[in-house]
Amino acid sequence: MTSANLAPDLAASMRLSRPRLPRWAPVLALVLTVAAAGLPAMLLGWSVVGWLALALVLFLAALPGWAWAVEGGRSAVDRLMTALIWSAFGIAVIPLVWLIWTVVSQGASVISVEFLTYSMRNIVGSGGGIYHALIGTLLVTGAAAVISIPIGIFAAIYLVEYGKGTQLGRWITFLVDVMTGIPSIVAGLFALSLFVLLFGPQFRAGIGGAVALSLLMIPIVVRSTEEMLRLVPADLREASYALGVPKWRTISKVVLPTALGGIITGVTLAIARVIGETAPLLVVAGKTDSTNFNLFNERMSTLPVYIYYSFTQPGIAPPGVSDPPGIARAWGAALVLIVIVMVLNLLARVIGKIFAPKKG
Amino acid sequence: MSVTTSVPEKAPAKPPRSLGDRLFSGVARAAGLTILAALAGVFIFLTIEGVPGLSQPTSTYAPNHDFLSYVGPLIYGTILAAVLALILAVPFALGIALFISHYAPRRLAVPVAYVIDLLAAVPSVVFGLWGARSLATYLVPLHEWLYAHLSWLPFFAGPPSVTGRTIFTAGIVLAIMILPIITAISREVFAQTPRLDQEAALALGATRWEMVRMAVFPYARSGMVSAIMLGLGRALGETMAVAMVLSASPIVTLNLISNTNPATVASNIASSFAEATPAKLHVLIATGLVLFAFTFAVNFAARWVVGRNDRRMSR
Amino acid sequence: MAKSIDVSDLNIYYGDFLAVEGVNMTIKARSVTAFIGPSGCGKSTMLRSLNRMHEVIPGARVEGKIMVDGQSLYDASVDPVAVRREIGMVFQRPNPFPTMSIYDNVLAGNRLNAKRLKKSESDDIVERSLKAANLWAEVKDRLGKPGMGLSGGQQQRLCIARAIAVEPQVLLMDEPCSALDPISTSAIEDLIHELKTDYTIVIVTHNMQQAARVSDDTGFFNLKATGEPGHLVEFNPTKKMFTNPDHESTEAYISGRFG
Numbered sequence: 045m046t047s048a049n050l051a052p053d054l055a056a057s058m059r060l061s062r063p064r065l066p067r068w069a070p071v072l073a074l075v076l077t078v079a080a081a082g083l084p085a086m087l088l089g090w091s092v093v094g095w096l097a098l099a100l101v102l103f104l105a106a107l108p109g110w111a112w113a114v115e116g117g118r119s120a121v122d123r124l125m126t127a128l129i130w131s132a133f134g135i136a137v138i139p140l141v142w143l144i145w146t147v148v149s150q151g152a153s154v155i156s157v158e159f160l161t162y163s164m165r166n167i168v169g170s171g172g173g174i175y176h177a178l179i180g181t182l183l184v185t186g187a188a189a190v191i192s193i194p195i196g197i198f199a200a201i202y203l204v205e206y207g208k209g210t211q212l213g214r215w216i217t218f219l220v221d222v223m224t225g226i227p228s229i230v231a232g233l234f235a236l237s238l239f240v241l242l243f244g245p246q247f248r249a250g251i252g253g254a255v256a257l258s259l260l261m262i263p264i265v266v267r268s269t270e271e272m273l274r275l276v277p278a279d280l281r282e283a284s285y286a287l288g289v290p291k292w293r294t295i296s297k298v299v300l301p302t303a304l305g306g307i308i309t310g311v312t313l314a315i316a317r318v319i320g321e322t323a324p325l326l327v328v329a330g331k332t333d334s335t336n337f338n339l340f341n342e343r344m345s346t347l348p349v350y351i352y353y354s355f356t357q358p359g360i361a362p363p364g365v366s367d368p369p370g371i372a373r374a375w376g377a378a379l380v381l382i383v384i385v386m387v388l389n390l391l392a393r394v395i396g397k398i399f400a401p402k403k404g
Numbered sequence: 405m406s407v408t409t410s411v412p413e414k415a416p417a418k419p420p421r422s423l424g425d426r427l428f429s430g431v432a433r434a435a436g437l438t439i440l441a442a443l444a445g446v447f448i449f450l451t452i453e454g455v456p457g458l459s460q461p462t463s464t465y466a467p468n469h470d471f472l473s474y475v476g477p478l479i480y481g482t483i484l485a486a487v488l489a490l491i492l493a494v495p496f497a498l499g500i501a502l503f504i505s506h507y508a509p510r511r512l513a514v515p516v517a518y519v520i521d522l523l524a525a526v527p528s529v530v531f532g533l534w535g536a537r538s539l540a541t542y543l544v545p546l547h548e549w550l551y552a553h554l555s556w557l558p559f560f561a562g563p564p565s566v567t568g569r570t571i572f573t574a575g576i577v578l579a580i581m582i583l584p585i586i587t588a589i590s591r592e593v594f595a596q597t598p599r600l601d602q603e604a605a606l607a608l609g610a611t612r613w614e615m616v617r618m619a620v621f622p623y624a625r626s627g628m629v630s631a632i633m634l635g636l637g638r639a640l641g642e643t644m645a646v647a648m649v650l651s652a653s654p655i656v657t658l659n660l661i662s663n664t665n666p667a668t669v670a671s672n673i674a675s676s677f678a679e680a681t682p683a684k685l686h687v688l689i690a691t692g693l694v695l696f697a698f699t700f701a702v703n704f705a706a707r708w709v710v711g712r713n714d715r716r717m718s719r
Numbered sequence: 720m721a722k723s724i725d726v727s728d729l730n731i732y733y734g735d736f737l738a739v740e741g742v743n744m745t746i747k748a749r750s751v752t753a754f755i756g757p758s759g760c761g762k763s764t765m766l767r768s769l770n771r772m773h774e775v776i777p778g779a780r781v782e783g784k785i786m787v788d789g790q791s792l793y794d795a796s797v798d799p800v801a802v803r804r805e806i807g808m809v810f811q812r813p814n815p816f817p818t819m820s821i822y823d824n825v826l827a828g829n830r831l832n833a834k835r836l837k838k839s840e841s842d843d844i845v846e847r848s849l850k851a852a853n854l855w856a857e858v859k860d861r862l863g864k865p866g867m868g869l870s871g872g873q874q875q876r877l878c879i880a881r882a883i884a885v886e887p888q889v890l891l892m893d894e895p896c897s898a899l900d901p902i903s904t905s906a907i908e909d910l911i912h913e914l915k916t917d918y919t920i921v922i923v924t925h926n927m928q929q930a931a932r933v934s935d936d937t938g939f940f941n942l943k944a945t946g947e948p949g950h951l952v953e954f955n956p957t958k959k960m961f962t963n964p965d966h967e968s969t970e971a972y973i974s975g976r977f978g
Contacts, residue, residue, distance in 0.1 A: 352648070
C-alpha cells in the first residue's frame with residue numbers, strides 16, 4: 045500500500061557532491077583576518093588586545109560568510125557556531141593562564157625559608173612569614189575534615205542503602221541540596237552565632253572555623269560518596285546477601301571497598317575546595333600574628349585570611365619602593381595556597397587511578 | 405451489628421536483625437539526622453542572632469537609618485554583580501561545555517576539561533587578589549573605551565574609574581569564578597545525551613550544530629538551567645573576590661564603571677566585620693540571613709524548573 | 720531513487736585497528752540485502768560506512784571505494800551531510816526524539832532543509848510517511864503526543880517513517896528488530912517487503928530466519944580468527960546461500976554450528 049506518489053523521481057540523480065570549502069579554509073581565514081586586522085591596528089596604534097579582538101570579529105564574519113557563498117546557509121550556521129565555540133574556549137583559557145602566571149611570577153620571589161618558617165609576630169615593615177597561617181590552615185581544615193568525613197560518608201550510606209524512598213531520605217537529599225547552596229559567609233555567620241551564644245560575644249577560635257568549613261564540606265562529601273555508592277552494581281550486593289552476609293557487613297566489606305577510590309577522590313577534592321575558603325574564617329577564626337596550636341582557644345590565622353589582611357592592610361611602603369610589604373606577602377601566600385590546592389587536586393586524581401577497580 | 409469473623413491480621417513482625425546491623429544503620433541514620441540538625445541550627449542561630457539586628461539604634465545603620473534602607477542597596481548590588489557575572493559567563497560556559505563534549509578533538513578535550521576544573525579549584529581570595537591587583541589595572545583602558553563610545557548607555561555613564569576597581573571588574577572576576585561550575589555541569593549533561601538520539605539526527609542529514617540543537621539541547625535543557633542557577637547562587641554568595649576588588653559605597657546605581665560602586669551583601673559583611681560593634685554585628689548577621697534566604701530561593705527555583713522539566717519529559 | 724551500491728576493496732579502521740578488510744560487493748537497487756554473521760565481525764561497521772555514519776566515532780576511517788549512482792561516497796567533494804540525507808538509517812533500538820511529538824518526529828529531517836513548510840505540505844508528508852510505515856492507522860488520532868509514548872514496535876516504525884520522510888534513495892537498517900517482540904518484528908518484516916518496491920534496503924540481522932524471510936541477497940561476514948579483522952566470506956542470492964552455500968563456514972554458521 046505504498047503510495048506511488050511517495051516514490052521520488054526515478055530519473056532524479058543524487059546530488060552528493062556539493063561545492064565545499066577546502067579543509068584548510070578556517071586556517072586560511074584566520075591568517076587573513078589576523079593580517080587584515082593588523083593594518084588598522086598599526087595605523088591607529090592599537091594595542092595587541094585591540095588587534096586580536098578585531099581579528100576575532102572579522103574571522104567570525106569572514107568564515108561563515110565564505111561558507112554561505114560556497115556551501116549554503118546551513119553550513120554557514122554550522123561554521124559560525126563552530127567558530128564561536130572554539131573562540132569561547134580560547135578566550136576562557138586567557139584568565140586562567142594569566143592568573144597562574146601572575147601568582148607564580150609575583151609570588152616566587154617572596155618565598156624563602158624565612159617566609160615559610162616565621163610568623164608575623166612583632167614584625168613591622170618587611171620580613172616575617174606565613175608559618176602561623178599555614179599551621180592554622182592545616183589545623184582548621186584538618187578539624188573540618190574530621191567532623192565532615194564520617195558524617196558525610198555515613199549520611200551517604202544512609203541515603204543509598206537505607207533511606208531510599210523514605211520520607212527522611214527525601215528530606216535529607218533536599219537539605220543536602222540546600223546546604224550546597226549556602227554562601228560561605230553565611231556558614232561563617234552561623235558558626236559565629238553558635239559560638240557567641242555559647243561562649244560569649246568575644247569568642248573567636250579555630251574550632252569555629254572548622255565548624256563553618258564542615259557545613260560547606262559535608263554536602264560535597266555526601267554528594268560524591270552517594271554517587272560512588274550508586275555506581276556499585278546491585279548484583280554485587282545481591283551476591284553478598286545470597287551468601288547470607290548481613291547487610292552491614294555487605295556494606296562495609298563489599299560496597300565500601302568497591303567504591304573506596306571514588307570516595308577518597310571525592311573527599312580529597314572536598315578538602316581542596318574548603319582549604320581556600322576565606323569568608324567564614326575571616327568571620328569566626330579571626331586573625332592573629334602569632335602561631336596558635338590550640339583550636340579551642342584564641343584567634344587563629346589561616347592562609348586565606350592572611351592573604352586578605354595582607355592585601356587590605358599592607359603596611360607602609362618603604363621609601364623608593366612602590367608597593368607596601370603586605371602586597372608581596374599576599375602574593376607569596378597566594379602561591380603557597382594555590383600549590384597546596386593543586387597538589388590536593390593532583391593527589392585526588394592519582395588516588396582515583398590507584399584505587400580504580402582493577403581489570404584483568 | 406455483625407461481628408467480624410475474620411481473624412485480625414497481625415502486623416508482619418520485623419525480622420530479627422543482628423546487633424551489628426542495628427548499630428550500623430543507627431549510625432548511618434544519625435549522620436543523616438545530623439545534617440537535618442545542622443541546617444535547622446543554621447536557621448535557628450542566624451535568626452536568634454540576626455533578629456535583634458532588625459531594630460538597632462538608628463546610628464548603627466549609618467549612613468542609612470533603618471534595616472530595610474541598609475540592606476536594600478546591598479541586595480541591589482548583589483543582584484547587579486551576579487547578573488552581570490551570569491551574562492558574561494553563560495555563553496562562554498555553554499560554549500566551552502559543548503567544546504569539550506562535542507567539538508574538541510579527543511586529545512584536546514580531556515586536558516581542557518582538566519584545566520577548567522583547575523580554574524574551579526583556585527581559591528576565591530586568590531581571584532580577589534588577582535582581580536584587584538592585576539586585572540583591574542589592565543581593564544582601565546576598557547573602562548575608558550566604554551565611556552568614550554557607549555556612555556549614552558546608563559551602564560557606562562562614567563566618569564570611568566582610574567583604578568579599574570569597579571563593579572564591572574568585579575562582575576568579570578565573578579564570571580570567571582562561576583564559569584567552571586556552569587561548564588562542569590552542562591558538559592556532563594551534554595555528554596550524557598544518548599548516542600542514539602545524536603545518531604538519529606546525523607542520519608537524517610543534520611550538520612553538527614543542527615544535531616546539537618535537535619538532540620543535545622532538548623535533552624540537556626533542564627540540566628543547563630540548573631547549572632546556570634547554581635552559578636547564579638554561587639555568584640550571589642561570593643564574598644572575597646567582590647570585597648577585594650570593589651571600593652564600595654552603599655548606593656544604587658546602574659553605572660558600572662565609575663568610582664562609586666554598590667557593595668554586595670557578602671562583601672559588606674566581610675569588609676565591615678572587623679570594626680563591627682556587637683549591635684552592628686547583629687545587623688550584619690541579619691543581612692547574612694537575607695542573603696541565605698535569597699540564595700535558597702534561587703536554588704529552590706532551579707530545582708523546581710528541573711523537576712517540572714523532568715515531569716514533562718516523562719509524560 | 721533506489722540506487723545500487725558498489726563496494727570495492729573496502730577496509731574500515733578505528734584508529735589503527737582494522738575492523739573490516741577487503742570487502743567487494745554489489746548491492747542491487749530495489750532489493751533487500753542482508754548482512755549476517757557472528758557478533759563483532761564488522762557487519763554493523765560495514766553498514767555504517769555506507770552512509771558515512773561510522774566516522775561519527777573519532778578516529779574511524781575507510782580505505783577503498785563505495786560508489787553510489789556513479790559517485791564515490793568518500794570523494795573529497797562529497798558532503799557527509801548530503802550522503803546521510805540520501806541514504807537513510809534505522810537503528811538497533813527505536814530512537815524517536817524524546818522531546819518531540821509523533822508529528823514533529825516524522826518531520827524532523829524535512830525541517831532541517833526547508834526554511835518554512837506549509838501546514839498542508841507538512842500534514843501531507845506526515846500522512847504519507849506514516850502510511851508508508853504502516854503506522855498511520857494506529858497514531859492518526861494522537862499525532863501531537865510524544866513519540867516516546869508508543870510501544871517499541873510502533874516507535875521503530877515511527878523511526879522508519881522519519882527516515883523515509885526525507886525521501887532517501889537507500890534505507891540502511893541496523894538490526895531493526897533486535898529490541899522488539901515477535902509480533903512487532905513480523906510487522907516490521909512485512910513493512911520491509913513493501914518498502915523494497917521503492918527503496919534499496921540493506922539490513923543487518925542476527926537472526927538467520929529473518930535474513931531468509933526478508934532478503935534477496937545475503938552477505939556473510941566472519942572473523943578469520945579472534946583478533947583478526949572481519950571480512951566478507953560470501954555474497955550470494957539468499958536462496959543459494961541458505962541451500963547451497965559456496966563456503967563451508969557459511970554452512971556451518973547457517974546450520975547453527977557456531978556463532
